[in-house]
Structures are given as C-alpha cells and as structure tokens.
Amino acid sequence: MKRKPSVPILALCLALLILLTAGTAVHARMGFHRAPADAGFFSGGDDYDYDPGDWSSSGDSWSSDDSWSSGDSWSSSSSSSSGSGSPIFSVIVLIIIVILVIRSKRGGKKGSKTGSGGVYRPTGTTRTISPQQSAAVANQIRVHDPFFTEAEMREKVANLYVNMQSCWERQDWEPMRAHLTDDLFSQMGRQLNELVTRGQINKMERIAVMDVSLMSFHQDEQFDNLTLRLQTRLVDYTIDRRTGKVVSGDPKREKFMTYDWTMIRTLGTQTAALGLEQKDKAISFNCPHCGAPIDLTQSARCAYCDSIVKATEFDWVLSKIRGVAQRTV
Numbered sequence: 001m002k003r004k005p006s007v008p009i010l011a012l013c014l015a016l017l018i019l020l021t022a023g024t025a026v027h028a029r030m031g032f033h034r035a036p037a038d039a040g041f042f043s044g045g046d047d048y049d050y051d052p053g054d055w056s057s058s059g060d061s062w063s064s065d066d067s068w069s070s071g072d073s074w075s076s077s078s079s080s081s082s083g084s085g086s087p088i089f090s091v092i093v094l095i096i097i098v099i100l101v102i103r104s105k106r107g108g109k110k111g112s113k114t115g116s117g118g119v120y121r122p123t124g125t126t127r128t129i130s131p132q133q134s135a136a137v138a139n140q141i142r143v144h145d146p147f148f149t150e151a152e153m154r155e156k157v158a159n160l161y162v163n164m165q166s167c168w169e170r171q172d173w174e175p176m177r178a179h180l181t182d183d184l185f186s187q188m189g190r191q192l193n194e195l196v197t198r199g200q201i202n203k204m205e206r207i208a209v210m211d212v213s214l215m216s217f218h219q220d221e222q223f224d225n226l227t228l229r230l231q232t233r234l235v236d237y238t239i240d241r242r243t244g245k246v247v248s249g250d251p252k253r254e255k256f257m258t259y260d261w262t263m264i265r266t267l268g269t270q271t272a273a274l275g276l277e278q279k280d281k282a283i284s285f286n287c288p289h290c291g292a293p294i295d296l297t298q299s300a301r302c303a304y305c306d307s308i309v310k311a312t313e314f315d316w317v318l319s320k321i322r323g324v325a326q327r328t329v
Contacts (some may be wrong), residue, residue: 037202037236037248039168041187042323043255046249049325079308129213129229137214141226150214150294154315157211157228157261160318165204165234171196181264181290181319199242205235206254224263226316229324230259256327269314 037043138150160179166174173189180188195202211231218225233256237249292304 021056025223028062037238038204038234038255038257039164039202040321041191042259042321043236043257043326047326047328048323049327062066098110129215131213134214137217137226140217141224144224145270146218149271151265152271153214153226153228154212155265156316157212157230161206161209161230161232165207168192169204170201171201181317184321185317195238199240200238201241202236202238203249203251205251207230207234210256213214219267224268224269224316225262225264225318225319227260227262230257230261232257232259250328254329256325256329258325260320260322260324261306264319265314265316 044223134150138148138153141148163179167173169194173185173192177185209230209232211229213229215227215229217227227246233254235251235253236255237251238247240247265329290302290305290307292302
C-alpha cells in the first residue's frame with residue numbers, strides 16, 4: 001500500500017511550485033522585516049519578551065555596529081540581502097520557515113518550549129531592576145567619579161529617549177549626532193532614510209518614560225560603560241506621507257517597551273561639580289581642533305572649522321540599544 005505524503009510536505013511542495021512559477025514577482029513582494037516603528041525599529045506588530053539575564057562586564061556581544069543593536073537585522077540590512085534578485089534565496093528562506101513551523105507544531109504537541117535560536121516569544125521573563133541594584137551601580141561609578149548622581153543620569157537618559165523619538169518623527173536626525181556614537185548615529189540614520197525613501201512617517205504620541213534603572217557598570221581600556229534599563233510607553237504607528245493613511249501600527253493602542261541602553265564616555269571623564277539646575281543649562285566646550293566654543297547640547301559639529309567633535313570626550317553618549325520586551329494594549 002502506498003503511503004500518502006504528510007500535509008507539511010504537500011504544503012512545502014505547493015509553496016515551492018508557486019515560487020518557481022511566480023519567479024521574481026513573488027520575490028519582490030516578500031518583505032522580511034518588521035513593520036518599521038520607533039527610533040531603531042524596535043517596536044513592531046508582534047509583542048515579544050526576551051531577557052537573558054545580567055550583562056557581564058566581559059563578553060558583551062551587543063555593540064553599536066551590531067545588526068540587532070540598531071534593528072538592522074529587521075530593516076535595511078535585510079532589504080539589501082533580500083534584494084539580490086535571485087528566486088533561489090526566497091526558496092531557501094521559505095524552506096526554513098516551513099521547517100520552523102513544522103518543528104514548532106511538533107514541539108507544541110510534546111509540550112516543549114519554543115523561543116530558542118533567537119526567535120523571541122513573550123515569556124514574562126523580563127526582570128525589574130531593583131532600586132538597591134540601581135543605587136549600588138551608582139555607588140560603583142562614584143568610586144571613579146565623585147559627583148556622579150543616579151538622579152541626574154536617569155533624567156539625562158529619559159530626556160534623550162523622548163528627544164530621539166521626536167527627531168525620528170520629524171525625520172531630522174542631525175540633532176542626535178552629539179548624543180550617539182558615530183556608528184549608532186549612522187546606522188539609525190540609514191534606517192530613517194529607509195522610511196523617507198518609502199514615503200512614510202513614523203508617528204509617536206503620548207510618549208512617557210516610566211522608569212530608568214542602572215543595571216551595570218564597567219571600564220575597559222578606553223571607556224566607562226554604563227548599561228541602563230528603560231521602561232517606556234508610547235503610541236506608535238506609521239503613515240503614508242502623501243495620503244496620511246495609516247500603513248502599520250495602531251493609533252488607538254499603546255505599546256509598553258523595555259530597552260537596555262549602554263552609555264559610554266572616555267575613560268577618566270568626570271561629572272562637573274554643579275547642581276542639577278545649572279546642568280540643565282547649555283554647557284559650552286572648546287573645539288579641540290580650532291579652540292572655538294562649541295555647544296554639545298545642540299550639535300557635535302564645530303560651527304567655525306566644521307570638524308566633528310566626539311562628545312564622549314565630555315559626557316555620556318548612547319552606544320548600544322537592545323529591545324528587550326514589547327507589550328501592546
């Protein structure tokens with residue numbers, strides 16, 4: 001008696017047949033990236049929750065030129081890879097997707113866990129950083145920097161998050177140059193250009209930073225490295241620039257986002273002995289190239305000699321971003 005092929009195999013054969021007959025037309029329609037949303041493409045249509053635990057002071061694999069750190073694996077780098085024009089690439093990707101679906105169904109029947117291999121599922125594992133841990137990290141920094149305060153750092157990061165989302169929505173990324181490392185600034189700038197090219201605007205409303213906690217601190221040969229966890233809330237959706245029509249997201253739903261940020265500054269840099277009220281004001285520095293005053297709160301480019309001034313020589317700048325969790329309500 002002949003054995004009938006299983007349903008997954010039939011589905012795979014049918015999918016391959018469709019791809020081979022449709023050719024590059026199907027390939028051109030396949031978009032392997034999340035719906036672009038929030039600065040860096042960290043939010044999206046599907047909720048997720050992934051927290052592997054404490055970041056150690058060594059072996060940290062998340063860097064400002066890492067694809068996940070800036071969301072490139074879901075956006076610009078994905079489009080460049082999938083834009084090779086070969087239907088074979090689509091066939092391979094589809095085979096992988098079908099295999100993963102089959103395995104997840106089998107695993108569900110056996111009661112096994114899913115989410116390994118970088119496919120992050122909501123698991124409720126995101127940890128809350130205790131006030132005691134945050135205060136302990138601040139004390140660790142004060143050993144090297146006596147005037148560092150936890151309150152000032154939390155306020156700095158919260159303001160930076162709000163300003164970043166604002167620049168992203170306005171599609172004016174230049175003001176972020178003074179607050180991000182060169183690599184991260186360039187990567188996120190490329191992602192923003194992708195939105196501009198598509199003729200889309202990422203709208204963000206009712207932004208609120210609910211909590212900022214200090215997670216860990218360490219020094220390497222060049223920099224102080226401070227990792228913080230951000231808990232935020234916002235309404236996040238994307239519209240067509242010409243028609244104003246919503247193309248992704250939902251203007252009636254809120255997203256609760258969790259991020260891990262790493263801020264860096266040049267080793268040996270210390271906090272100025274000023275009160276918080278004075279630090280709210282613009283602080284001017286001298287350009288190391290021509291000596292002219294430069295306001296790093298506005299730009300990292302000298303208005304006199306047009307040189308780029310590295311803000312890490314004066315203050316903390318954002319080096320890494322990791323999306324940890326998203327919950328939509």
